[in-house]
Amino acid sequence: MRAIEITRSGGPEVLEWREVPDPRPEPGEIVIEVAASAVNRADVHQRNGHYDPPPGASPYPGLEVSGVVAEVGADVEQFRVGEEVCALLAGGGYAERVAVPWQQVMPVPQGVRLVEAAGLPEVACTVWSNVFMTARLRKGETLLVHGGASGIGTFAVQLAKALGSRVVATVGSAEKAERVLALGADETVDYHQEDFSEKVRADVILDIIGAKYLAQNVKALRPGGRLVVIGLQGGRKAELDLGMLLAKRLSVYGTTLRARPVDDKGAIVRSTVDKVWPLVSGGAVRPVVYAEVPMERAAEAHRMLDSGEHVGKILLVR
Structure with missing residues (x-):
């Protein structure tokens, strides 16, 4: 088969389409004939030499x-040859x-094209497991999503809104704000011009930034x-x-x-299919490509x- 190999650490030019050995299924595994994969920030970190695959995982990039x-x-009794599926990977997409x-x-959610489904596993499992399984966002609470125009952000905005929460998202431009508001966000904050911690009080914050936003995130959180x-x-x-962490019981x-x-x-996958896929099939949440x-x-x-100019997911199609 052919795959994209990372020939050395560096820019996009280090990615090369090459002949590589075919995968063989170990017990408990299936082999998928890939229709599409998706580009995630983790792939860029791996390309730059900062995020090696876990032990035993495929060396090729691609998490879905x-x-x-x-x-x-x-x-394996749960899937059969010929079924259309999507999958969460540790690498190799x-x-x-x-x-x-x-x-x-x-399974691919009803009403979603097979190619589009490649952009669902990573964002759906990430948002569901973190915002709802871990942080326990409840109906009526406020979610602050950093990077609202990203793949994770566009999915989080839609899912939280569909489940009855108020949603605020940080964005980097007026154009992205317009797109994110159209997906259901109640409010956006342009991080180039405004300090979100002065404007927002949230019950849950989903953060992709880390250290730079820690103090502001703590300030922006409501008690509990x-x-x-x-x-x-x-x-x-x-x-x-x-x-502040103690005083606000954060x-x-x-x-x-x-x-x-x-x-x-x-x-996480089973919970996502059970709780999130019906919303995708019903159109309340949709892939943003x-x-x-x-x-x-x-x-x-x-x-x-x-470039940072995208809104939603960038797909790699066969």
Whole structure:
């Protein structure tokens, strides 16, 4: 088969479409003939040499795919050859085929094109597991989403709104604000011009920035609020005001999805299919696709992501 290899650490030019060995399903795995994958920030970090795959994972980038079941390993009874599926991966999505534990495989939601479904697993599982399973966002509470125009952001805005929460999102331009408001956000804050901690009081914050926003996040939380940090685009280390943490009875969570054990991912996947897929099938939440780029031109797709101009997901299609 062919796959995108990271030939060395560096810019998008280090991504090359090459012949590589075909994957074979181990017991408990299935092989998916890939229709599409999606570009995530983690892929850029891996390309830059800052985010190695977990032990045993494929060395090729790509944390999600959609496609058709091509092979089924021993001990797998849940899926059959020929089924259309999408899957959460620890790596290997930028390829013609990928092997994945069956627990991380999901049916394609009704009403979603097979290619579009490649942009769902990572954002859906990330948002559901962090905002709802971990931070326990409830109906009527306020969610603050950083990077509201990103893949994670566009999904979080829609899902929280569909489940009855008030949603505020930070954005980087008036154009992105317009798009995010159209997805259901109640309010946006332009982080280039405004300090969100002076304007927003939230019950839950979903943060992709990290250190740079820590003090502001703590200030913006209401008493009993929950901060979930899922990214470190603004650095790893910052000072935390423990006095404010105690006085406001706040909780701070730090989570990742990629390196979790298969059983943990499987539990998240099953909950996502049970709770989120009906909203996707019913149209209350939909994939937001910025561009579909041929997989062999992955470097072009990475340049799009690096530019920061996109809204939603960038897909790599076969």
